[in-house]
Amino acid sequence: MQExxxxxxxxxxxxxxxxxxxxxPATAASAALxxxxxxxxxxxxxxxxxxxxxxxxxxxxxxxxxxxxxxLEGRDVRTVEGLEEDGELSDLQTQFTxxxxxxxxxxxxxxxxSASALLESSTGDLDDAAIEExxxxxxxxxxxxESIKEAVRSCAARSASRRAGSL
Amino acid sequence: xxxRTRTGSITGDGExxxxxxxxxxxxxxxxxxxxxxxxxGVEAEVDLGTGKVYLRxxxxxxxxxRVVNPxxxxxxxxxxxFFGIGHALYEEMVFEDGILTNPNxxxxxxxxxxxxxxxxxxxxxxxxxxxTSTASVKPCSRRSSRPSATP
Numbered sequence: 001m002q003e004x005x006x007x008x009x010x011x012x013x014x015x016x017x018x019x020x021x022x023x024x025p026a027t028a029a030s031a032a033l034x035x036x037x038x039x040x041x042x043x044x045x046x047x048x049x050x051x052x053x054x055x056x057x058x059x060x061x062x063x064x065x066x067x068x069x070x071x072l073e074g075r076d077v078r079t080v081e082g083l084e085e086d087g088e089l090s091d092l093q094t095q096f097t098x099x100x101x102x103x104x105x106x107x108x109x110x111x112x113x114s115a116s117a118l119l120e121s122s123t124g125d126l127d128d129a130a131i132e133e134x135x136x137x138x139x140x141x142x143x144x145x146e147s148i149k150e151a152v153r154s155c156a157a158r159s160a161s162r163r164a165g166s167l
Numbered sequence: 168x169x170x171r172t173r174t175g176s177i178t179g180d181g182e183x184x185x186x187x188x189x190x191x192x193x194x195x196x197x198x199x200x201x202x203x204x205x206x207x208g209v210e211a212e213v214d215l216g217t218g219k220v221y222l223r224x225x226x227x228x229x230x231x232x233r234v235v236n237p238x239x240x241x242x243x244x245x246x247x248x249f250f251g252i253g254h255a256l257y258e259e260m261v262f263e264d265g266i267l268t269n270p271n272x273x274x275x276x277x278x279x280x281x282x283x284x285x286x287x288x289x290x291x292x293x294x295x296x297x298x299t300s301t302a303s304v305k306p307c308s309r310r311s312s313r314p315s316a317t318p
Binding site: 044045046047049050100103128131132133135136137138139140141142143144145146147148149 | 250280283
């Protein structure tokens with residue numbers, strides 16, 4: 001990311017903190033976020049097909065390698081660094097480690113963010129087809145799809161039973 | 168699976184020679200000659216109009232010896248099967264006049280989550296004769312909608 005006379009500053013909320021990102025407006029948002037030390041945003045394909053650079057933009061998963069920096073203005077950005085709850089791993093993150101849903105873990109931040117958005121938007125149990133549909137945009141070269149599905153499924157079942165209990 | 172297709176039994180023989188290693192001068196050659204015995208059977212459907220292959224069921228078994236870490240062994244089974252599906256159906260590096268024509272992930276298709284057969288079974292065997300194995304270590308099956316026939 002170069003800073004020159006064409007640079008501008010974009011202000012957005014990153015993981016709950018107001019942040020200024022500087023760069024050319026058309027810079028990939030992934031590069032600008034990595035500049036902030038958010039190394040969970042990983043660029044792989046640069047085409048928006050692999051999902052490793054996913055962040056949640058106002059709660060919606062987007063590929064930041066094809067998102068220009070200016071699109072972040074005023075938006076709420078969440079990376080996997082912001083998934084923790086009071087310093088503890090979130091339920092989904094814990095379940096990922098328990099289900100051993102990764103081998104090399106390069107794709108894991110993307111999967112976690114899309115899966116948490118999926119869990120957030122679902123109201124009941126998630127079946128395999130819904131999980132596949134929601135996470136189809138992520139590639140895992142180690143092939144941990146089965147355990148990832150298992151982790152998301154268990155989380156969905158748990159939050160469904162929690163909701164049923166609180167009714 | 169074989170029972171359902173009334174194929175009877177299939178026996179396979181093969182030989183593999185360990186060759187490989189990179190040329191120290193050029194850095195070229197067969198990078199890895201790592202292999203294990205294993206077998207995979209799939210039930211596939213082919214769309215006769217488009218030629219697209221859909222995998223419906225899959226059973227994979229590997230001769231793994233003593234499994235020390237069942238969780239990682241399971242992941243290795245899954246990963247190898249998806250790699251195999253990829254090589255069989257999707258992945259190919261296409262060269263034209265010595266130039267790679269699909270050098271990116273939109274042209275070089277990897278297996279994604281939806282490509283996993285809806286009903287799959289995996290197991291690691293400690294014995295070489297996989298089909299008569301009684302010492303199946305932690306058969307890693309996923310929920311299957313239909314009962315799976317043994318190969």
